Amino acid sequence: MIYQRKFIKELSYTAIGIFLVLLAILLCTQVVNLLGRAADGRVAIDAVGALIGFWMVGLTPLLLILTVFISLLTVLTRYWRDSEMAVWRAGGLSLHSWLKPVAWFVVPFALLIGGLTLAVLPWAESRSQEYAQILKQQQALSMVEQGVFRGIGDHRLYFIETFDSEAGIAQNLFIREQMEDGKSAVITAQSGNFNIDPHATERSLQLLNGRRYVGTPGQADYEVVHFAQLDLLLKNDIEPITASTARQAIPTMTLLGSHEPRHQAELMWRLSLPLTVLVLGLLSVPLSHFNTRSGHSYNLIAAVGLFLVYQNGLTLLRRAIEDGLPFWVGFLPMHIFMMALAWLMLRYRNQPNGAFWPTLKAAVKGNRA
Structure with a gap:
């Protein structure tokens, strides 16, 4: 339909701009950090460029999640603010009708994030650690000076x-x-x-x-x-290069066959990221509601709050799994809770305007207020 094509096109342009802005901000911060560490001798100078590349790969899933969520909120909120959403609803288009184009936009991102977190990121993390150590080994030779007396050990x-x-x-x-x-x-x-x-x-x-x-x-x-x-x-002041034991660098297939709590916690986190973007996409539809009469953007405050609750909840459950909580008990509850909340909010926004509690009760029961 026309509104779906227009909606996805506008989302795509908005997502590109938001992704580039977020990447530029975080990239500048990381460049300054790495240059400072290189000046202190903690990172080889020649490694800065490569480490920034590996860092960008590692940060891409989080950037994509934020890009999707912010893009959906930006475009849908503008529809409410400019009364376009009111026109579509008056023409018989309910909020549920927007779930299909939202899914067309979000699902490819979820697949991309899943591929990155399950396959690309462990490889990049392992190569990053090895590359940094190799360059630091090479830098040890560059510190040898000719024509002067120096100490060894x-x-x-x-x-x-x-x-x-x-x-x-x-x-x-x-x-x-x-x-x-x-x-x-x-x-x-x-x-x-x-x-x-x-x-x-x-x-x-x-x-x-x-x-x-x-x-x-x-x-x-x-x-x-x-x-x-x-x-x-x-005397060797540089750590030898060995197979990385950092859990971020462990291949996903190894995590699947491991019963070690910290490995299960890492697997839970990797599986949660693609699910997170799907749930946030669903949440963005009711969260984008904007009351043109009041002119207040309380929906954006609620969106930020729910995003922080979601991410902090996943982090706490990840730590609980490290402490021995069963995998499925730690993996499912937060996603189920946020999906149920999104479903309830969507039903609430589909109700005619009225008092809060009667409208909420009607949304829970599935009746019209």
Whole structure:
């Protein structure tokens, strides 16, 4: 029908604008946050761009939910404010008739959010953690300076004449090490290279063609050793890359076969997001009601309040599942409650204008007030 095509077209344009505005606001905030963390050394500089990309993927489901809800409220409220809804209702079009075009608009978003939360987001979270650690490992080499004395760990001091940070190769090295027995070791080498295995718990410095002097300062009992290759284990301040144990990075199929409470809580959250956008789409129809006589937008306040109640309720149930609440007991109640509330509000708005309690009683019973 004409009104359905017009409604969906207007919703589409509105949704694009709202999504871009929300994305721009949150993106600016995250960019500032990541740049601050990079300046402190907590995130590799080269990782900022990639981490922003992974972060955008992770935030997309929430952005889509907000986009759908705000778009529906914006367009439907305008219909009420401009009396278009009154004209349609006078022509015999009830509020229930708007559920079909709302479903055409909301269902594709629900499918997209479901695909993101169940498949794409776990992969993105896992890759994000691994990528950040790999770049931080690489950044450890870039911190090696040539021409100056620097410390390695608690008891070593080194000097490098020239250093190629891309290849990790150093030329003409001098290293002084304080040993536990009080003796001092001095090492010179023609060349060396840093070996950093991202999956190892230690990194090493391989020295080639050099000498090692061990002894007590002020005494003549020094031992001199010539070597073709010497490997020194260095303290690793960077966590090794391992398979991610964060629940956000666990594949959905693994969660389905797990009885661990925190895994069931994560599964509940992933399944709840696509359901949330469907329920909010249903709620938007009665919540968009606007009284042109009073001119007050109390419906928007109610919409924000119900959205916060919905999200906080899901969060509390998620934590309850982590504490041992059965999965289905934690998964279903909030969705059922919000759907029942949407159904009641829709029936209430379909009643003729009248006193609140008689109208509400008629809506519950299914009678006309």
